[in-house]
Amino acid sequence: MEKIGTPKDTALRVASDLLEIKAIQLNKSQPFTWSSGWKSPIYCDNRLSLSFPATRTYIKKALAEACKLLYPEAQSIAGVATAGIPQGALLADEVELPFIYVRSSPKGHGMENLIEGKVAPGQKVVIVEDLVSTGGSSLKAAEALKAAGYEVLGMLAIFTYGFPLADDNFEKAGIKLHCLSNYSVMLEKAKELGYVNQDDLASLEKWRQDPSNWKG
Secondary structure, eight states: OOOOOOOOHHHHHHHHHHHTSSSSSEEESSEEETSSSSSSSSEOGGGGGGOOHHHHHHHHHHHHHHHHHOTTTTEEEETTTTTEEEHHHHHOOOOTTEEEEEOOOSSSTTTOOSSEEEOTTTTTTEEEEEEEEESSSHHHHHHHHHHHHHHEEEEEEEEEEHHHHHHHHHHHHHHEEEEEHHHHHHHHHHHTTTTTTTTHHHHHHHHHHOOOGGOO
């Protein structure tokens, strides 16, 4: 079994793996456009980690270690649709807990479920996301679980951009958040690996502080 390092070691390893498999791509000169209209020098698609067994396994075990350490009283795992579903299922299997997932909106037919799976309300749940940006969809899932009678212990995610807005949103909602890696650690690793140079770093950090007004 591969040993998971300290939180900083884990953050660096996850960032390195995501850069290597191109789950994280950086391009300051030709920024990506998000659905919100924001221009961004980074694109992160952690679903790609599922196609790389070594990275997938490391992330699964790192999530499991964090879950056991931070939420030892957890009784079930909930994934956030859609990208949090496979990561949550992998974690639930590793820690041998029941798994459910939360849709972005109720299913339009049949039972019209918003929460899929069979876990009794009242149980203590840990939510799993692949990526945290502003926290909107993640916190919507948390509210849905609370409304259904679950006790939400907190949330685990693979990566966060570290937006101040997201920090504020989670604090206001009273939801604990732990991410395996983050934007600042990723920039540190990207510089070390030669993906960016010193001149790029200031602009990339400005984007994190104010993404809606970033000009490149």
